[in-house]
Amino acid sequence: MPWLHSLLNQAPEIALFLSLAGGYWVGKFHFGKFQLGGVAGSLLVACVISQVGISIDSGVKSVLFALFIYAVGYESGPQFFRSLGRQSLREIAMAAVLALSGLATVVVLARMFGLDKGLAAGIAAGGLTQSAIIGTASAAIAKLGLAADEVQHLQANVAVGYAVTYIFGSFGAIIMCVNVLPWLTGRGIRDDAIEAQAALLAGSAVYGVGEQPALSDLVGRLFRIEQGGGQTIGKIEADGTITIERVKRNGATVGVGPGLALQAQDIVLVVGRRAGVVACAERLGPELPASDDMAITMVTRDIAIANKDFADQTIEQIRQATAGALRHGIYVVAVNRAGTALPLVPDTKIAAGDVVTLYGTAEDVQRAAKLVGTLILPSDKTDFVFHGLGLVVGLAIGLLVVRLGAIPLTLGSGGGALLSGLAFGWYRSRHVAIGNMPTAASTLLRDLGLAGFVAVVGLQSGRQAVTTIATSGVSIFLIGVAVTILPLLLTMLVGRYVLRYGNTAIFAGALAGSRSANPAFGEVLDKAGNSIPTVPFAITYALANVFLTLLGPLVVALA
Structure with a gap:
């Protein structure tokens, strides 16, 4: 369809938003207890659309992901910094277990199937969705002392292995974190997220949009004075549980003060704690359903x-x-x-x-x-000065490179934006007069940023992955499936039975971060309905960016 190819290349944003619309539509379907979800659906639909042949700038992907990960960090900054310490040892262990099991899986399968160092490293990069492995592995290959054409061939195979396995690397992590993990623990992500949030809120109830308690703690009632005549307002309010806000006498409101003595037939508006207001009927007189000129805000x-x-x-x-x-x-x-x-x-x-x-x-x-x-004051405005600076700081941090010997280590734009979001979120919790970001705005950044990011990945890589599978057979793809599934499964078992994770929402966040699996984390957040999984994710994600990046030269050395 040349006309469609021409249209989507003239306006690749159409392909992006078509992937989002189609992905969220597909993600709504249930297959038994399994549901694809909007993020995985966007990735799948984008892969289908990519077969037309689309060119979309990688800068779009970077911007969308930076928005997503910054918003995640901003929401979780206060909890993250409180959680650091000995209580983070489980997350450190999880990130280490996944990295080591990922390395072992790649090396064993590469030797079993006779894969060269380039393909093995590419499969590690795609199957573990850690693009930085491409760079560290390619640099390690260049130092092997091989002929130039052989080095070029191996480095090209890194890209081939990555292209074939990256799509399922993202998709498989979603399945493991969102579907398999709750099955293993026997508990739902949403239920455990609500339970953990209730503990954080010290027993306070959390209500969604349009929800409110049937029995509010603070209420207002009207009473007609009968047995309460002669009492002063100060005496009635002495216990501190109620306040008389308005008094009407002989059809006109009168000034309210502690020394005002109530008279029979006065109508009073009482506001306060439910128990105290309800008890007023015995002290004052009968309750009235309504009275003119007695409403206050x-x-x-x-x-x-x-x-x-x-x-x-x-x-x-x-x-x-x-x-x-x-x-x-x-x-x-x-x-x-x-x-x-x-x-x-x-x-x-x-x-x-x-x-x-x-x-x-x-x-x-x-x-x-x-x-x-x-x-x-409540506001629906976002403080773009504060958050624009936060993103600038995060992206600048992502440019920094630290070398461990010959291995370059960097947080990248995603890791930098996450770190900045955490810091700016913590700072805002201490200085609440600045840095406002309404919940709706933060939710939009998270949802659009992540779904848009994976859609761009699908549009860029989907066609190449399908072509490579068609020409090279499915063996590389299936090996990539094993590299995606086995380390996650082993880490899941260690987390469940050795590290003793009891809360599935926290467990899922830690597991997704251990694999630096951003699409999976997005789906975990969506299932949770709150930010509970974010703190363990932030800790393991930061560690995974280091641990998994180091796998590049290790795979080249051992495969």
């Missing part, structure tokens, strides 16, 4: 604690220090430190930079904010 706002008087104080100490007029009408909904909820118990100690969520009228919250710290 309540707000929920986050405030970063900056007042040094509150730092290193317990919740109980702060409560006592702010009793009276300052705390009137203010209810603490939650306290978060670096994205993690703190338990709202009396002995919890508050630190500078913690974020407290307050509920009350706009005037009351504003009054409290002036004393507590910086009010964080």
